Amino acid sequence: MKRTSHIPELRAMVAQEKGRERVIALVPTMGYLHRGHLTLIEQAKKSGAFVVVSIFVNPLQFGPNEDYSRYPRDLERDARLLEEEGVDVLFHPTTEEMYPRPMVTYVEVGQLDSMLCGAARPGHFRGVATVVSKLFHIVQPDLAFFGQKDYQQYLIIRRMASDLNLPIEICAVPIVREEDGLALSSRNVFLTPEQRREAVILSQSLNEAERSIQAGERSAREIETRIRERITRESHGVIDYVEVRDAEGLSEVSDIEGPVLIALAVRFGSTRLIDNKVVEAEARV
Structure with a gap:
């Protein structure tokens, strides 16, 4: 498995695989991986694609009183799990790499982002849509995998891809649960x-x-x-x-x-x- 935190290096890796006519799959995550994430990766691998997993705790999707600073992080543990799963590339950019200057351009998916979690967390889905849009433009995947536990997020990303004519298939993967039924998170x-x-x-x-x-x-x-x-x-x-x-x-x-x-x-x-x-x-x- 290759690792990089730099956008140009990742783009070069993906371009090389596209030159070999490989299908590219992206699994965006915020890390601290669990079995739910690994199920997304398994589905991506089953497609036969060149699999890129991103780990980035995105500050844009956290409100001022939310848990950005305490969100669990363990990059080396995650890297070991991804290596075992046969992931091709781990992309783990810094905040400075993703946002080298204050953002003035955002992606908003109207109507879908103003209810449920969007009503409780104003600006959350604007942050999600913006960072996923950036990842889509950086990686240019053919397939992107999202878990249905964040069902509203899945619909928002699917609608964004459709509205913006992005040539990406948005693949939904069912919720993975503990034996007693608790959804993995x-x-x-x-x-x-x-x-x-x-x-x-x-x-x-x-x-x-x-x-x-x-x-x-x-x-x-x-x-x-x-x-x-x-x-x-x-x-x-x-x-x-x-x-x-x-x-x-x-x-x-x-x-x-x-x-x-x-x-x-x-x-x-x-x-x-x-x-x-x-x-x-x-x-x-």
Whole structure:
């Protein structure tokens, strides 16, 4: 595996592979890799592509009171994992390399970025879209892999690529979970043992909501209320949002028809966890 923190060097590596008519795959990450990240890499490898993994904790997507400075980092550990996975290039730029001067140009994906996590974290998705756009222009991949745990992010990146006519296939990879159902996240390390035990309520409430919909419940507000009540009753988690939305465009729904996204964000202490489930409602007969 080759490593570089320099944009020109990475571009030269990719150009060489493109000259050999290799398909290029990009897996953007912020590091502190877990099995969810490795699943993205496995899917990229299965495509037969030349795989570039980026590790960059992007300051643009953190608000002033968020956890940028304490976001977990361990580059050498991550590099060992990537070497074992057979990654071709690790790109780990410094902040100065990615942003050599204050940014005045940003990418915003209207409508999709103003709800759910976008409402709770103003400017977050502008930072995400901007850094991913920069990575797309630097690497010029044919394929890019994103996890569905950040479902809103996946839709935003997919829409950005479509709107800007970027010749990149945006590949979604399902959520990877612990045995008890907790969605894997680099932030899970911040949970206390009690918070970790309680956090499983997120996936349990989503699974219960899916069963309710399959049993015939079609009121989005009723599903949201049931999830809120269970999380409040069975944990100390502080709910940021619980919402049922259209799975394609994140528009509001009142009656559940077709595929919907059930999305939630809950704080356990200072740690904010997100989770979601896409549920296909059977048509009424």
